[in-house]
Amino acid sequence: MMNVVIPRDFHYNLPSCSVLRKIQPLCAVKKTSLRSKAMTSPSIAQDEDVSSQAIILEPVREDGIDVLLLFFPGGLTPTQAYFPLINTIQKKSSFRLWATILDPGKSPINLPMIEASFDGMITRTKELGFESGELSISRIFVAGHSVGAWCSRSISMKKSxxxxxxxxxxxxxxxxxxxxxxxxxxxxxxxxxxxxxxxxxxxxxxxxxxxxxxxxxxxxxxxxxxxxxxxxxxxxxxxxxxxxxxxxxxxxxxxxxxxxxxxxxxxxxxxxxxxxxxxxxxxxxxxxxxxxxxxxxxxxxxxxxENQERQAKYWQLQVAGLEELKEENVVVIKHDYMDNFVYSKPWIDAKEKRIFVQLYSSPADKFGIVKNIWIKMKSSDAIHQLLGKSAKKSKIVRAADINAETFHEALSLTPEVSRRKFYESGKKLRFIEDCIVMTSGQDWVDSDVTMKPAEDGSDIVDVQSTVIITPVQGIASRFAGMHYMKLLSVARCMEWILLDSFR
Structure with a gap:
């Protein structure tokens, strides 16, 4: 049976396997002691200590080594939501596993709260019978979910x-x-x-x-x-x-x-x-x-x-449309800062037969790990002209075609079991005509690759890239012969196949 020790005035529905037991909160002397200890650190406010509201799940085993798991919940998640998981851990473990869950109450869980409450959580568990090891950190582990993990790993490094x-x-x-x-x-x-x-x-x-x-x-x-x-x-x-x-x-x-x-x-x-x-x-x-x-x-x-920009040379070669040009003829200048990229321009060294391409990886999610690729290339007409090639009109390479090719590569890299699941129930992508920016470069900068549900009501998501292509003649030389694109990376396509297509 799982004994659950809770503070007064805490209400929840217990799992059917649990036994509810109330205890008196820490005596006033011990509370004062804990708060005094917390106040020795200027970064920890006295009123952040909510250890008296921690919920203690006593071991389900009578024998074995005592181990303590200090658990910190995710945001907007009631502490009782973790009882079934912890109870499963206790049953599978050969230890006398104690678990103490911090209950932040109505406040969002945060690092100062965890730091202020940490020692008090251990003290309360020891009072109920947890036997620690020789060192203060012996057999103490920290676990957290979501923001609870995010905020607790620094103190875990010091005290577990x-x-x-x-x-x-x-x-x-x-x-x-x-x-x-x-x-x-x-x-x-x-x-x-x-x-x-x-x-x-x-x-x-x-x-x-x-x-x-x-x-x-x-x-x-x-x-x-x-x-x-x-x-x-x-x-x-x-x-x-x-x-x-x-x-x-x-x-x-x-x-x-x-x-x-x-x-x-x-x-x-x-x-x-x-x-x-x-x-x-x-x-x-x-x-x-x-x-x-x-x-x-x-x-x-x-x-x-890890290598989201690796196709940049290939894309410029596709746009150039000259078989004699190889990867060594393309130099990619990668920008870490968008401002630098915005003011950069691609150029051609005709003598060395080198094309210098500008590239920036734009975060495609809030964590900035998966990227969309912004690339500034020279146009096919500009490359033919500066390298002295015939002025035949080459086929315009569309960003939509590049995105489709990138997606098919991502599919080939996805494990069969994940690819099969995507084919069965994932939303499919359709690569529609490029959005050609005709107004200003700033409009292109302010845009990105878009992924929107199809307007025809089908279970398809339309992908569209923004593109700028400037003429070679009749325009200031600084802006002539440009071919700018916003493109999907292989990583972004794989993330769609593995995750986002199931939304």
């Missing part, structure tokens, strides 16, 4: 033995998963429309790339990155997708999602807590199996994310 993030990923460069000094289990859903699958797939690629130096155990035990196919963002909690925030319907049951999640968490805990060697070997085999499946299904995706 390991960190478990669900539906979240390390986003900024200083906050680097590979360099994080504690073990981290990263779990994501293949249909997570809120945090996006690209971020955690990128993690998997980063960790795998280090295996020649860091070894097999780093990939599979210390920094395992696992994506569950068919699982969405909400299935780490109550399973109800927040579609306003982008999440989509799952392709697996909530029970299956919880079982897979719990199995991986238990295996991770087993590997990093003292246990029998045979038990650890089984745990490693389980994590390794899940990590390998992630590599099989998402390796081509994270490789596409």
């Amino acid at each position: 033995e390991g960190f478990i993030q669900m539906g979240s990923f390390f986003h900024t460069n200083p906050d680097n998963l590979a360099q994080y000094p504690k073990p981290v289990l990263s779990l994501g859903g293949g249909l997570d429309g809120q945090l996006r699958v690209a971020g955690i797939a990128k993690h998997a690629g980063e960790i795998l790339s280090l295996e020649p130096e860091m070894g097999y155990l780093n990939t599979n035990a210390t920094k395992p990155v696992i994506i569950f196919p068919g699982m969405n963002h909400a299935q780490f909690s109550h399973g109800i997708p927040n579609k306003e925030r982008g999440d989509i319907d799952a392709h697996i049951s909530l029970e299956d999602a919880r079982a897979q999640t719990a199995e991986c968490i238990v295996s991770f805990l087993t590997l990093h807590v003292k246990a029998e060697d045979e038990t650890k070997q089984l745990a490693l085999e389980n994590l390794s199996k899940c990590v390998k499946r992630t590599h099989v299904l998402y390796k081509t995706f994270w490789e596409a994310v």
Whole structure:
């Protein structure tokens, strides 16, 4: 049976397997002590400590090593939504697993709140019987979902033995998963429309790339990155997708999602807590199996994310339409800042037979991982003229055709199981005529590739690119002979096939 210890005046519906037990809150002396300790850090406000409202789930086992899981929920998600997952973890574990869930109340969960409440959560659990190890961090692990994971990983680094993030990923460069000094289990859903699958797939690629130096155990035990196919963002909690925030319907049951999640968490805990060697070997085999499946299904995706601009030379050669020009005749200047790109121009070095192309990768989602490609090329007419070729009128290369070709390449890179699911139920793309900008360059800059439901009511999404083509004659030389396009990257197409087509 799962004993649940809750603060006064907290109301919720318990799972049928649980036993409700109320306790008195911490005595006034201990509350004062905790708050005094919190106030020693100027970054932690006294009123941020909500540890007295934390919910404690006592172990379901009488024997085994004591282990504590400090859990931080996602935003707008009631704490009780995580009870079934935690109960599943407790049942699968061979430890006396305690779990303490921070309840932020009506306030959004945030880093100051977590820092102020962390020690109090541990103190309350110890008062109920949790036996810690020799060190203050011994057998203490931090887990979080979504923003709860995002906000808790910094304190986990200082005050726990390991960190478990669900539906979240390390986003900024200083906050680097590979360099994080504690073990981290990263779990994501293949249909997570809120945090996006690209971020955690990128993690998997980063960790795998280090295996020649860091070894097999780093990939599979210390920094395992696992994506569950068919699982969405909400299935780490109550399973109800927040579609306003982008999440989509799952392709697996909530029970299956919880079982897979719990199995991986238990295996991770087993590997990093003292246990029998045979038990650890089984745990490693389980994590390794899940990590390998992630590599099989998402390796081509994270490789596409890592090199989203690789087709730029090919696109310029297509526009040029000259067989004698090869990749070495095209130089791509990649811009990290849009302002620099906006004021740049492509040019041709006729003597060296080189075309200099300007390129900028525009974020296609709120995390900026998957990109659309903005490219400034020289037009076919300008290349023929400056290289002394005949002035025959070549066929205009459409952005729509390039996008269609890119999409078919993405399909070929998508694993068969994902491709089949897309063909069965994913929304299909139609690449419609380019939007030719005739007014000003600024209008082109302000635009991007659009993906909109078809106006004919069919279950098709129309993709359209904006394009500028300027004449060679009758215009200022600075603006003559330009061919600008906004295009889909292979990564963006793969993200559509794997995720967004199921919206």
